[in-house]
Amino acid sequence: MIEVNELTKRYRKVNAVNGLTFTVRPGQVTGFLGPNGAGKSTTLRMILGLNDPTSGTATIDGRPFRDRPRGLRQVGALLDAHDVHGGRSAVAHLSALARSNGIPRRRVDEVLQEVGLAAAGRRRIGGFSLGMRQRLGIAAALLGEPPVLIFDEPINGLDPEGVLWVRGLFRRLAAEGRTVFVSSHLMSEMENTADQLIVIGRGELIAAESLAQFAARSTGPAVTVRTPDPAGLTTLLTTEGASVRPDEDGSLTVTGLDAARIGELAFHARVMLHELTTHTASLEKAFMELTADSVEYLAGAPR
Numbered sequence: 001m002i003e004v005n006e007l008t009k010r011y012r013k014v015n016a017v018n019g020l021t022f023t024v025r026p027g028q029v030t031g032f033l034g035p036n037g038a039g040k041s042t043t044l045r046m047i048l049g050l051n052d053p054t055s056g057t058a059t060i061d062g063r064p065f066r067d068r069p070r071g072l073r074q075v076g077a078l079l080d081a082h083d084v085h086g087g088r089s090a091v092a093h094l095s096a097l098a099r100s101n102g103i104p105r106r107r108v109d110e111v112l113q114e115v116g117l118a119a120a121g122r123r124r125i126g127g128f129s130l131g132m133r134q135r136l137g138i139a140a141a142l143l144g145e146p147p148v149l150i151f152d153e154p155i156n157g158l159d160p161e162g163v164l165w166v167r168g169l170f171r172r173l174a175a176e177g178r179t180v181f182v183s184s185h186l187m188s189e190m191e192n193t194a195d196q197l198i199v200i201g202r203g204e205l206i207a208a209e210s211l212a213q214f215a216a217r218s219t220g221p222a223v224t225v226r227t228p229d230p231a232g233l234t235t236l237l238t239t240e241g242a243s244v245r246p247d248e249d250g251s252l253t254v255t256g257l258d259a260a261r262i263g264e265l266a267f268h269a270r271v272m273l274h275e276l277t278t279h280t281a282s283l284e285k286a287f288m289e290l291t292a293d294s295v296e297y298l299a300g301a302p303r
């Protein structure tokens with residue numbers, strides 16, 4: 001379990017993290033979400049004892065991480081995939097980590113196999129792609145079979161097969177009862193993986209809830225309708241209290257009535273329908289709405 005209490009980090013000009021309080025529980029995948037610059041990496045570094053908080057505390061299983069003598073056997077973390085010695089091979093890098101953390105040497109081959117790098121184990125890390133470096137970072141995190149795992153933007157640079165693999169891996173680690181905390185700036189990366197979400201913006205907590213609770217915040221389902229008589233159908237549906245928006249491709253997006261009711265109304269009014277499709281609101285959209293006020297770097301909009 002990871003517990004963060006009133007955690008604050010102030011740099012000279014920026015409040016990178018401001019009074020954050022949340023808990024990350026075992027047996028679940030918890031997504032740590034926020035736009036660029038929200039303070040995710042700074043928070044993770046403080047949890048791992050790599051940065052000192054200005055105030056507040058972060059503990060792993062009840063104690064600050066830097067007090068832990070068992071290192072990689074207690075917590076595995078992927079922070080910056082580039083933060084490894086490029087002149088070494090993957091095997092040499094992992095073997096050194098295993099040695100200094102009292103982990104049996106056989107784990108090196110096991111984790112290389114697990115992350116799909118067995119064939120590249122003897123190659124210099126300097127020649128690895130970003131995706132391969134991410135896999136190596138994940139291998140290092142898994143080396144000591146720790147109960148707590150922390151991954152900062154692990155999906156960056158992975159190919160589609162890698163994305164699927166890593167999602168399955170996180171689910172499996174959680175099912176084994178481990179604490180799995182994964183940061184991302186994209187909701188889409190988390191919606192098929194996370195059970196719980198911690199959302200931050202400008203260093204402050206915006207939401208800490210289950211994915212289901214988060215989904216319930218979004219603005220309800222919309223229905224796409226295609227008809228040869230858009231004007232007639234629009235009048236019919238707005239009279240019944242729906243909002244109808246014409247789309248560029250000639251279809252209508254209807255909110256406020258469900259597909260069954262729209263079909264019924266059209267049938268009774270003898271309006272022909274060519275399409276009637278329900279869309280559940282996208283979580284990405286809900287995430288963007290939720291964090292809109294705290295987006296620091298907005299394309300095309302000087303602030």
Ligand SMILES: Nc1ncnc2c1ncn2[C@@H]1O[C@H](COP(=O)(O)OP(=O)(O)OP(=O)(O)O)[C@@H](O)[C@H]1O
Nearest residue numbers: 011014016034035036037038039040041042043185
């Ligand atoms: N060493 C530092 N000195 C000064 N400011 C810093 C330092 N590290 C981070 N910051 C600032 O703190 C804020 C939070 O940065 P952080 O890297 O934690 O965000 P993030 O959520 O991980 O962002 P991203 O998704 O872009 O990685 C930013 O405004 C950043 O510029």
